[in-house]
Amino acid sequence: MSKKRYFIQIAYDGSLYHGWQIQPNAITVQELLDKAMSTFYRQPIETLGCGRTDAGVHATDFYAHFDVENLEEAKVLNAIAGINAMLPYQVAAKKIISVNDDAHARFDATARAYKYYIHFEKDPFKLNRSWLVKDRLDVEQMNQAADLLLNYTDFSCFSKSNTQTFTNNCKITEARFEEKEDGLVFTVQADRFLRNMVRAIMGTLVRIGKHEITLTDFSEIIESKNRSNAGQSVPACGLYLVKVEYPYI
Incomplete structure (x- = not known):
């Protein structure tokens, strides 16, 4: 079983964070999400978001894509409760979607x-x-x-x-x-x-x-x-x- 790509839909209150994208010496939503997913799936997970929100900006509908290796799809898709348990209350995972391996959260978006x-x-x-x-x-x-x-x-x-x-x-x-x-x-x-x-x-x-x-x-x-x-x-x-x-x- 090789790597498979998925989208994750999240929502977050950006008040406490320095935006979406990982930055040195600052807590971001992407950093928290990657750590939570890596812990749950027991392998390194790196997400790529549909865009980058600045410090203090919120999102009720945000998508990121990620790849998972050697896991049954059912385990990947049914991970919302487990991932949410590892995220702070200000960040919520909502849904995981199976997509084609070339799907791209940023470049494939047609409207925002x-x-x-x-x-x-x-x-x-x-x-x-x-x-x-x-x-x-x-x-x-x-x-x-x-x-x-x-x-x-x-x-x-x-x-x-x-x-x-x-x-x-x-x-x-x-x-x-x-x-x-x-x-x-x-x-x-x-x-x-x-x-x-x-x-x-x-x-x-x-x-x-x-x-x-x-x-x-x-x-x-x-x-x-x-x-x-x-x-x-x-x-x-x-x-x-x-x-x-x-x-x-």
Whole structure:
């Protein structure tokens, strides 16, 4: 029996961790997951995630692939309870899926969706879960600006500089704000996202909501392809990866 590839679906509260990807001298979700799975399967397990979330960012739907050697498939697939017993409460394994040996958690994803949460009144139960904004925002104007995102593909202005991506082109298929009783939720979906892209978009849309810039300014910022023209990156605490789609899941 040789190596076989699987996907694992997880969810995590990123408040205590320095993002998904393993880093020296910092605790990450990937490090915790790899250790738990290696212990359960009694062999070295190295996962590769569908993307990388920054420190403090959360995920309700995150996939990673991994390979297991010389184990019956039933033992691999029925490992959720055992893996969860070895993970901290902030990280939960949800499902393990058998896939083809060339399946790739990052490159095979066809769509990803994020939500960003904002609240307007101090609430201890939203600490590290949502961003407290003291100003009231013009949601209608922000939604008009969000609609403009669907007209563009080059989002260099919202990307961290010096990244290793070969292109800054993305296809955004949904971008909208919903008003909730206790705040706002911004949902954005695209085929791919650049480093820090959602938080930079949010920082710029909030400037729209405060009437600091106009819709024309927003379009010009995107067309400038210059990160320094866009708004600041908003706090990580309000950001959640909520959906990753694959053609075979």
